[in-house]
Amino acid sequence: MFEETLDEGSGFSEESLRLVTFELSGEEFGVDIMQVSEVIPVPRITRIPQTPECVKGLINLRGKILVVIDLNKRLDFRSKETDSLSRIIIVEVKDTILGMLVNSVKEVMNLPLSSIQPPPEMIKSKINAEYLVGVGKVGNRLLILLNLARVLGEEEIEELSGLSSPDEDVSTE
Numbered sequence: 001m002f003e004e005t006l007d008e009g010s011g012f013s014e015e016s017l018r019l020v021t022f023e024l025s026g027e028e029f030g031v032d033i034m035q036v037s038e039v040i041p042v043p044r045i046t047r048i049p050q051t052p053e054c055v056k057g058l059i060n061l062r063g064k065i066l067v068v069i070d071l072n073k074r075l076d077f078r079s080k081e082t083d084s085l086s087r088i089i090i091v092e093v094k095d096t097i098l099g100m101l102v103n104s105v106k107e108v109m110n111l112p113l114s115s116i117q118p119p120p121e122m123i124k125s126k127i128n129a130e131y132l133v134g135v136g137k138v139g140n141r142l143l144i145l146l147n148l149a150r151v152l153g154e155e156e157i158e159e160l161s162g163l164s165s166p167d168e169d170v171s172t173e
Helices: 121-126 154-163
Strands: 003-005 016-024 027-032 036-041 055-061 064-070 087-093 096-102 104-112 132-138 141-146
Touching (some): 016 087, 016 141, 027 104, 087 104
Parallel strands (some): 003 104, 027 141
Antiparallel strands (some): 036 087, 087 096
16 A cells, blocks of 8 residues: 655654645645654545535444545635545544545655754745645655644634534444
């Protein structure tokens, strides 16, 4: 599914951030692995009427009902049809578990904190600056690091947590 990459040396002498990296609209993004519980292939998604456009719908994950957000739409990118590379990243944001639909998941990696820089103005003009932690340099690649708590505002997170089932298992009929 995706590969794990460690920086050369793997001595962990320098503080680093462990990331799950993924692709959206031709750009590479990363989120802190501590917020990610798992990555799954895209199952059947049930659409919910009268929800924000970025809400793709609901999925049943082992008896728990989770809201799925289309991250392309949330970041105002052109949405892409779901294909065999598409994945849902299950994350926890402010005690709410939800799924983020992404084009593909690339790898799990360590990024030295020294390679993270503030986002340049060009990126801030395309993506709301408050969604960004920074930009990480990995060789000749640039990773846009997202702050998931800000990608979805507090009010939205509360609203979405009402759509998801509580931690107890939900029986499926």
